[in-house]
Amino acid sequence: MSNSPPIFCSGLELANLAVSSGLLSQTWDPILKLYRELNQGEQIRFEVYQKPNCTVIAFVTSPNLxxxxxxxxxxxxxxxxxSHLHFLCTKSNPTFSIHKAAATLFSSLIDQLTNLKNLISNSAPLIVTGHSVGGSVASLFTLWLLESMNRTEPKRVLCITFGAPLVGDKGLQQAISRNSKWNSCFLHVASNQDLVPRLFVSPHNPNAMQIDSGSVAYQPFGTYLLCSESGYTCVEDPEEVSQLLEAVGSETASNQNRNVELEIFYYTETVKRVEYIVIGQGISELGELKVQRAGTILRLDAVGIKRTQQPLIDNMEKREKFRASKQNVFEDKKLNKMKVYMAYLEWYKKKSMSEKEGYYGYYDSYKYKRFPKDMDVIKYKKRLNEYWKKVVEEAERMPQRENAPLHPRWLYGGTNYRRMVEPLDIADYYSKGSKNYKADGRSEHYKKLEEWLKSDTPTRKPDNRKKLNVSNSLTEDSCFWERVEEALxxxxxxGNGEGDRELTRMNLVTFEEYVMEQIKNYAVSPDIFLEGSSFMRWWREYESITRTFYISKLTDLMKTGKYDKYADGSLDFSAV
Known part of the structure; x- marks a missing residue:
């Protein structure tokens, strides 16, 4: 597997979130309390603490143990x-290894942790924390939670460890990184005064250097907040984490006797120092540093590493430049290609409304695929879907904020993409005779883009300015055609006399009301009224069923032909 640095790094945002929100102290304080409650002779202990804004589960082990x-x-x-972590194995990553002591301690608690997992409420944010080897157990417990949460989609869990040793090998690192959400759930705080986080880093621990593949045995995962009395820095690139931990070790008397050197380091002062700088002084030393020598050296100074470590400086700069170049490629070249594809779909949409095309409209022109240009749409749709699925996947790695995790520019682009492309996916779905698209066929990335837009603009009022440009608009509800297909x-x-007739009529009335609301808000494209569209086909079938005795706002709009004025924005709803 390539050792290229990750292109998208959410570690900076994760660390800033944890520090600026006071999460570090909220998670370290329960650890201290738990140490005070630890009974003599007790090897490991965990406790659940209810905070005003979250639930904290803390793990500690006996210092002597x-x-x-x-x-x-x-x-x-x-x-x-x-056996409890078998879910991490995949065909491409069939095995991994974990620190024996951490695995043994975790297994010893499995019955208690199973009961705890079943009792955890889904309502409050959950933070799992631990110190030293207790931090290793906290990481394993978090992974175990994430697997079940991946299926049930409850609240997000965050694991914050203090002074934890590396817990697994390259296989474990790859198992965690394969899931876009998991890696961003871990923040490891490590001081340069604490030997434990670097114990298993080569060459400080020569007994654990090699495995069969010839690579370093123990590997980091997640985000690291590396601290010293001089400052701190945030690193997510696993290779850089290993190199920095190794460099810290070479700066702190690695030739001392290991038994004398190993003392349990407590993070009370470290947490106070970090939060004082970020919160007390109102500045963030975690901020982005430019790709230049001074920026790299400042990061090394922050964790107490001498500026003479030239190979480390050169490697960090090289990897940072690689990330920056790839990010630019992603944001510029790739995005420009997507704009070209979207422009083609815009052209296709306009063409599909013409008489030559049979007045089918965008949705139905694609659904029936009668012309060669429809094949080009299939190709562009596929590429747009691949692109935006990756964008959403990377956005999900970021710590969840109160508002949408996408930058407004990306959220705007993602919304236009969803409104343009999802109707085509719906057309493909129903052309195969399938049902219940929203429940059984809708992609998760569409759901996320819609969810983020709603959280970014929670209240939307009718905007009369939209009617001035309604002829060029996209239907705002990207699942509008799913509703049409279900109504058909x-x-x-x-008509066939199937099912509960009264319930069916009620569902059709509900659909009527939904359509009328969309029309009043100028939230649908006027191509829904084209003679060849599925919506008009629905209307003709519905009109033949309801006949003349049924009157509603929508039937009045349709039977009187008033909908013809919708496209130019001249429709008078007071008369409807």
Whole structure:
């Protein structure tokens, strides 16, 4: 696998969120409290703490036990013996290994943790935390939670560890990074005064350097907040994390006797120092640094590494330049291509409304695919979907904020894409005879883009200015045609005398009201009224069922032909 640095890094935002919101102190304080409650002879303990804005689950181990495990046991145990973590294995990543002591402690608590997992409320944000080897157990418990949460989609969980040793090998790192959300759930705080986070980093721990593939055995994952008395820096690139931890080790008397050097380091002052700078002084030393030598050196100074480490400086600059270049390529060249594809779909939409095309409209022209240009739409739709799925996947790696996680420019582009392309996916879905698109066929990335738009603009009022440009507008509800297709099925069911007739009529009335609301808000494209459209086909079938005795706002609009004025914005709704 390539050692290229990750192109998209959410670590900076994660660290800033944790520090500026006071999460570091909120998670370190329960650890201190738990240490005070730890009974003599007790090896490991966890406790649940209810905070005003979150639930905290903290793990600690006996200091003496911690020293013994870290001094004597650096062995890795294979995933073949870790039944509770088998879900991390895939065809492309069939095995991984975990620090034996951490795996043993986690397994010893599995019955209690199973009960805890079943009791955890989905309403409050959840933070899992731990110190030293307790942090390793916290990481494993978080992974176990994430697997079940991936299926049920409850609240987001965040794991913050303090002074935790590396917990697994390259296989574990890859298993975590394959899921776009998981890697962003971990923030590891490590001080340069604490030996434990760098114990298993080569060459400081030569006994755990190699595995069969010849690579370094222990590998980091997640985001690291590296601290010293001089400052701190945030790193997500796993190779840079390993190099910085190794460099910190070379700066702190690595030739000392390991048994003498290993002392349990407590993070009370470290947390206070970090939060004082970010919150107390109103500045953030975690901020982005430009790709230049001074920026790299400042990052090294922040974690107490001498400026003489030239190979490390050169490598960090090289990887940062790579990230910057790839980001520019992604944002510029790739985005420009997507704009070209969207422009083609805009042209296709206008062409589909012409007499030559049979007045079918955008949706139905694509659904029936009668012309060669329809094949080009298939190609462009596929590429747009691939692009935006990746954008949404990367956005989900970012810490969730109160508002949409996409920058407004991207959210605007994503909204136009969803409104232009999802109707085409709906057309493909129903042309195969399928049903219930929203429940059974809708892609998750569409749901996220719609959810983020709603959170960014929670209240939307009718905008009369939209009627001035309604002829060029896109239908705002990207699932409008799904509703039309389902309404067509209801008409067919009613005409055939199938199912609960009263319930079917009620559902059709609900659809009527929905359509009328969209029309009043100028939220639908006028091509829905083209003679060849599925909407007009629905209307003709519905009119034949309801006949003349049924009157509603929509039937009045349609039977009187007033909808003809919709396209130029001259429709008078007071007369409807």
């Amino acid at each position: 911690t020293k013994r495990h870290l001094q004597e046991e650096d062995e890795l145990v294979s995933s073949a013996f870790l 099925m209801l008409c067919k069911s009613l």
